[in-house]
Amino acid sequence: MSAVTVDAPVGEGRIGVRANLRHIGALARRNALRIKQDPESMFDVLLMPIIFTLLFVYVFGGAISGKGHQHEYLNYVIPGLLAMMGMNIAMSVGTGINDDFKNGVMDRFRTMPIARSSVLIAKIVVEMGRMLIAVAILLGMGFLLGLTIHTSVSMLLAAVALAMLFGASLMWIFILLGLTMKTAQAVQGVAMLVLMPLQFGSSIFAPPSTMPGWLEGFTKYNPLSNLADASRALVNGGAVAHSVWMTLAWTVGITAVTAPLAVAKFRKKT
């Protein structure tokens, strides 16, 4: 072992950008290795898009677009499900971070010379990877059933990117929840309570024009509607600007409020 000094060296100990990226990389690798060790944790990502697509297209598709016209609903609901996928995956971050704190390794991270935010960002990086897989399966499923792109591949990719960006901002909310609540079960319970009305009270599954006035009003301000409308317009054509800008505004707003809160909570958690 090298010689040890007890004198305080000069330098203020700030963590540079490159070091920060290296730390995030090492921590993301850890999260990925945990998934490898526990493949069951990928079930949601692998199966959810398949089950949801089949369920919505064949159960609701006939009712909404008429029997035998399910494929019309397909082009309506797949872009909507794109929005929903982000939300459901984001929820698992909350339960994951809560579980992490049961493990002493969090104490080790917090006594190391790394930015504390890097632990949370690494979590988000890996969840974005999971989300990308879910989106790929969802689109694969859609194409298999006859989804057609009326715009272009780059517009489709833009829709995917928008959904992922919005999903990342939601992750901060769920990280905050995960750090605040005592158990993973409680996180899941609260998340479901918030998610269900947001998902169904939106334009994801059915056109808001078919809803009563008060609900239609709610859907208009529901960010998930904005995202669903944006991704629908990006895939099927139509006016894009308003819904895309609204989604981006929500994304920035949610991140700006919840990310600092989550990092502060993480720093203070004992």
Next chain:
Amino acid sequence: MTSSKVTRTAGAGRVAVEVRGLVKHYGETRALDGVDLDVRQGTVLGVLGPNGAGKTTLVRILSTLIAPDAGSARVAGYDVVAQPRQLRRVIGLTGQYASVDDKLSGRENLYMIGRLLDLSRKEARRRADEMLERFSLTDAAKRPALQYSGGMRRRLDLAASMIGHPAVLYLDEPTTGLDPRTRNEVWEEVQRMVADGATVLLTTQYMEEAEQLANELTVFDRGRVIASGRVDELKAKVGGRTLQIRPADPGQLAAMARMLPQSTPDPETSVLNVAIRSDEQLTEVIGRLGAGGFAIAGISTHLPSLDEVFLAITGQKASVPAQDRGASELEEMVA
């Protein structure tokens, strides 16, 4: 009882950890109630105390996990409150609960720590393998830590703490919950680290552990330091070890007791208890028994338990009123 403590000359007297008037309250409970202590560079300070005495709170403050309510603490010159980032560069922490990722293999755990400490990929791999080798974990390097035994996990935890060559190492009850054999393994590792020059703050509930590893000792009770000093000084205060001798012929108990003035025979168990204050005295007692031609069936040394240490220390402080022991139960909740 051999003592493998290393008496240091180089750097002795320079203070690596300096704690002054440290206070931490949890509601009504005073987890730390004005603690002062110093750990000299290259030495091991044992912090001895029961559950709830404030030992873990101290370690958590010194490792920047929680902030103190009052007082100050400096580690390797850095202030725990004002310079947490710099401070984290020079410390290593091994907690009561192994802080490794149990889903990752031993090697991946150490590699990750190396990368977080800004080693290059190659260097992090090299250092991980070096540590695995040193802590006898090479065979288990690829298995997830979940499959490790308690002792292996604790060793992996120690290895993780050592990756960055920390100047100051905190060991928070490193052998609590381990069986005696595993405990000895951990002790050996700690002794090696100290021989390599590490400064260690060790918390423990066991007098035996403190005696094995520490140069100096601070005794905590209910968030306060109730005694401190060199281990031998403190031992002298509490009466040190007791030598228990069992004669082959119980009838010789009285004759043996006459020969050793400071001894007390216990006819019920046919054991002669001799208070021992130094290794020399131990040798002398055995020598005299041998010279006297006594046949001995069994011999063992007994260290004072934490309870006996407390009795001895707080007994001397009996003049101070309102030292009711009942209050410590309350503090166990904060531990």
